[in-house]
Amino acid sequence: MKLIVEKVRKNFGERTILQDVDLTIHENEFICILGHSGCGKSTLLNMVAGYIFPDEGEIKINGEKIQGPSRQRGMVFQDHALFPWCTVLENVAFGPEVQGMPKKQARETAREFLGLVGLEAYGAHYPAELSGGMKQRVGIARALASHPDILLMDEPFGALDILTRDMMQRELRRLYEKLHTTILFVTHSISEAVYLADRVVVMKHGVVAEVFEIGIQHPRSFDSPGFADMMARIERLLMEDEEEVIV
Amino acid sequence: MNEIQTTLSKTGEAAAPALQLNTVRKRKGTGLQSTMGMIKNVIPYVLFFVVWELFSQLNGRIQMFNPLFLPAPSLLVHDGWELAQTGIITDSLLASSMRIFFGFACGATVAVLLAVLMSKFSMLERWMSPFLTLVSPIPSLALLPLFIIWFGIGEFPKVLLIAWTTFVPVLVNTVEGFKSVPSTLIRSALSLGASQRQVFTRIMIPSAIPNLLIGAQISLGLSFSALIVSEMMGADSGLGYLIVDARNYFKVTNMFVAIILIGIEYSLFALLLKLLERKVLAWRRGGIGEAVEKVR
Ligand SMILES: Nc1ncnc2c1ncn2[C@@H]1O[C@H](COP(=O)(O)OP(=O)(O)O)[C@@H](O)[C@H]1O
Ligand SMILES: [Mg+2]
Numbered sequence: 001m002k003l004i005v006e007k008v009r010k011n012f013g014e015r016t017i018l019q020d021v022d023l024t025i026h027e028n029e030f031i032c033i034l035g036h037s038g039c040g041k042s043t044l045l046n047m048v049a050g051y052i053f054p055d056e057g058e059i060k061i062n063g064e065k066i067q068g069p070s071r072q073r074g075m076v077f078q079d080h081a082l083f084p085w086c087t088v089l090e091n092v093a094f095g096p097e098v099q100g101m102p103k104k105q106a107r108e109t110a111r112e113f114l115g116l117v118g119l120e121a122y123g124a125h126y127p128a129e130l131s132g133g134m135k136q137r138v139g140i141a142r143a144l145a146s147h148p149d150i151l152l153m154d155e156p157f158g159a160l161d162i163l164t165r166d167m168m169q170r171e172l173r174r175l176y177e178k179l180h181t182t183i184l185f186v187t188h189s190i191s192e193a194v195y196l197a198d199r200v201v202v203m204k205h206g207v208v209a210e211v212f213e214i215g216i217q218h219p220r221s222f223d224s225p226g227f228a229d230m231m232a233r234i235e236r237l238l239m240e241d242e243e244e245v246i247v
Numbered sequence: 248m249n250e251i252q253t254t255l256s257k258t259g260e261a262a263a264p265a266l267q268l269n270t271v272r273k274r275k276g277t278g279l280q281s282t283m284g285m286i287k288n289v290i291p292y293v294l295f296f297v298v299w300e301l302f303s304q305l306n307g308r309i310q311m312f313n314p315l316f317l318p319a320p321s322l323l324v325h326d327g328w329e330l331a332q333t334g335i336i337t338d339s340l341l342a343s344s345m346r347i348f349f350g351f352a353c354g355a356t357v358a359v360l361l362a363v364l365m366s367k368f369s370m371l372e373r374w375m376s377p378f379l380t381l382v383s384p385i386p387s388l389a390l391l392p393l394f395i396i397w398f399g400i401g402e403f404p405k406v407l408l409i410a411w412t413t414f415v416p417v418l419v420n421t422v423e424g425f426k427s428v429p430s431t432l433i434r435s436a437l438s439l440g441a442s443q444r445q446v447f448t449r450i451m452i453p454s455a456i457p458n459l460l461i462g463a464q465i466s467l468g469l470s471f472s473a474l475i476v477s478e479m480m481g482a483d484s485g486l487g488y489l490i491v492d493a494r495n496y497f498k499v500t501n502m503f504v505a506i507i508l509i510g511i512e513y514s515l516f517a518l519l520l521k522l523l524e525r526k527v528l529a530w531r532r533g534g535i536g537e538a539v540e541k542v543r
Contacts, residue, residue: 051434071440081431085453085530095439098449126530146439 001027001149001182003048007057010043017043018206021057025150030176030183032193035203036238041186044203045154048184049075061149071099074148078155080139082127088138089114089123095146113141116175133164140175150182157192169195173218190238194230195220202237210237296320318500323507326500335489340508342484346402347474347516350409354470355463358414362421366451372422383419387412387469388476400481405474412473417462424458425451457531460524467520471513486512 005023009016018040025031033041046052047059050069059066061073069075082091092110097103114120117137127135136156143151157165173196176183187193193200200212212234216224303319306312318326330336365372387408394404428451436446478487486509493501 049434049438051437069434069437071438073438075435075438077431077435079429079431081429081435083432083435083450083453085456087530094436094441094449098436098439098441098445128530142435142439152438 002062003150003182003184004060005044005048005057006060008044008047008054008059009056010040010047010052011055016206018054021206021208023201023208025182025184028180028182030196030198031185032197032200033184033186033203034190034193034200034234034238035188037188039203040206041188041203042154045152045184045186048150049073049152071095071146072149074143074146074151076136076139076143076151076153076156078158080127080132080135080156082135082138082142084127086127087123088119088125088127088130091127091138092142092145095142099146109145110141113145114138116144116178117141117171131164132160133168136160136168137171140172144175144179144181148181150184153183153185155186155188158187165192170219172196177218190231190234191222194227194234200234202234204238315497315499318503323500323503327504327507330501330504336504336508338484339486339489339505340512342488343474343478343486343512346405346478346485347409347470347512350406350474351413351466351470353406354410354413354466355417357410358417358462359421359459362418362425362455365422366425367447379415379419383415387415387473391473391477391480395481405477405482408473408477409470412470413463413466416465416469417459420458420462420465421455424455427458428454456527460520460527463520464517467513467516471509471516475509 003023003025005021008018008021010018021044023031033044035041043052047054048066050066050073053066066073082088083094086094089107089110092113093103093106096106096109101109111120111123114123117140119134119137119141122130122134122138127138130138139156140151157168160168169192172183175181185193185196194214194216197214200214202209202212212230214230216226216230220227222228300320303314303317303322306317307314307319327336361375365375390411391404391408394408398404398407432450432454433446436450441449474485475487475490478485479491482488486505489505489508490502493499493505
């Protein structure tokens, strides 16, 4: 798997949201896109998912131009987007089922992925009965059950409280180390990006400002050597000339 | 006095279906608690009929106004029973139920099909929307005389009126339901490999169902009015006909019997719809019952 974003530009009406965005993602990489809210992170991710298309430039996966949404690019939204009328198990079985797997087998697959996120006991519950963190685990299990080449995540933990968020970050990292799915993860939290990613792509005002190789040994924590330093460097980059904008 | 007591318990039975509608939602408690709760719920209904009975009896003695105008519940039960012996009540109930059932089913089916087509073909939506803004403010009862001139006084104009009354709210609400499907649900489904068709059957339809049911509930109330009025104008059967017939012969008791039957029939249909809704929307949580738990 190889994803290439090449000279991409996107306008909404008169406004240019993204321009000259270049990015290459290799197999098994964990990439975070980091930036202030409104800088175009979701727009970029939605183009990779195939919901919207670039006005200029190209996005290619395995050498092929992206033509629309596909099961090879799984998506996890901040609002989890679980189907409320389906049970947890039916939600996770949805992907395999619409792809033509027999119902029984799809449920078996779903059960397996629910086990992976530690929710096998909740298969018969409806999403409304779960906590925020659990819903997001189901969302991840649902996306993984379609065996995507790349998992796209748009601020998936943004709506969670701080403790749940820490736990989910550890959980995601654990899943990644187990499955080695390629992940493109959007966040506006510097610590989240530095904790999770192999590379952090910092975006400012619709362009890629800088890419940081994190290179800190896992499991990471705030006390890992280089962690605080990396956060400080990224923060400086994000904050510089922000003041000028305010003044 | 004894007589009143026994007749009262009879009227209490007659009101039972309407009662259930309100008690069904209550949570089941322990045995004793639930019987106590039942009694508490029944008291207002019993009291209503007791006061009515006493007032009518009193009026019968002191003649405040003509006692024929407000017959006592005991008299209603007596006369209602006599009326039932002639078979006219069964006939009327049957005739009215058939009309409302077919009218409602046809109207709702056509509305849902059209809503589906409108959400698939934006052309159709563009042409239908102005038409709907034109016709939806017109109370359907205003069309009845026109329908009678066009189609005569047979079954067809009545069923058509009910169908039309059902059609508009169901259509408007279902279309709204299709429009307000959260985009992330559609996007998720597409990213999981669903085809356009699967997105429609598995996402659009289930998420429009709550709105559809709201439309159906609004329709049911309106179409009952349509039923009764159309039976009052040019019919020879049905509960509405029973009322005009009773007026023509000044049989006020029969009027009351018909009115009560209408109330019961509506409650039954509303209950059916509620049960359907509970079954279909089992996944829904929330509402005031879930929002705050009462302190015991
Ligand atoms: N569909 C749209 N139409 C018009 N403007 C949009 C649309 N989607 C996003 N935008 C604008 O594009 C900018 C970037 O949005 P977004 O990519 O969602 O930012 P982020 O995810 O980084 O917070 C915002 O200023 C937003 O107002
Ligand atoms: Mg965003």
